[in-house]
Amino acid sequence: MIQILAAVAALLFLAGCGAALSAPAGGHDPTFLAVIDGVEVHVDPGVDTAGLAEEVGRAIQRSLAYWSATPEAIAGVRLYVRAEGINCGHPWLSTGCTFPEKRIEIMPVPDPPCRTLLLCHELGHIILPNDGMHTDPRWADTYSVNGC
Numbered sequence: 001m002i003q004i005l006a007a008v009a010a011l012l013f014l015a016g017c018g019a020a021l022s023a024p025a026g027g028h029d030p031t032f033l034a035v036i037d038g039v040e041v042h043v044d045p046g047v048d049t050a051g052l053a054e055e056v057g058r059a060i061q062r063s064l065a066y067w068s069a070t071p072e073a074i075a076g077v078r079l080y081v082r083a084e085g086i087n088c089g090h091p092w093l094s095t096g097c098t099f100p101e102k103r104i105e106i107m108p109v110p111d112p113p114c115r116t117l118l119l120c121h122e123l124g125h126i127i128l129p130n131d132g133m134h135t136d137p138r139w140a141d142t143y144s145v146n147g148c
């Protein structure tokens with residue numbers, strides 16, 4: 001009997017994990033795109049998603065290499081590709097921002113290399129959570145995205 005209960009509990013656990021991947025945030029989410037390398041990607045309506053999952057995957061791999069980080073460092077990140085500028089709490093709108101609870105929001109800026117830099121920068125805030133002032137010298141090459 002205990003073995004049967006354990007098996008049922010394991011099946012329920014697995015079903016729960018599967019449901020979390022396909023329908024995050026407690027139900028059907030029309031903005032959900034994919035889970036890429038442990039990053040749950042959401043896209044605002046109106047954003048062109050053609051090739052986006054592949055591009056985000058490449059940008060994640062480049063970012064991990066750049067920051068010398070493992071996939072575990074960014075596990076659980078939720079990435080939102082917004083249709084408009086992002087309110088990071090400044091008087092101006094930004095192209096990207098990292099919020100508590102490992103939530104990143106970026107804009108789909110037109111130039112793909114800039115998008116990669118943008119995501120690389122924001123993932124840096126996840127990987128170096130105590131360096132919000134960009135004191136690590138590696139920030140220099142990711143911060144230039146603002147000039148793209």
Ligand SMILES: [Zn+2]
Binds near residue numbers: 121
């Ligand atoms: Zn920054």
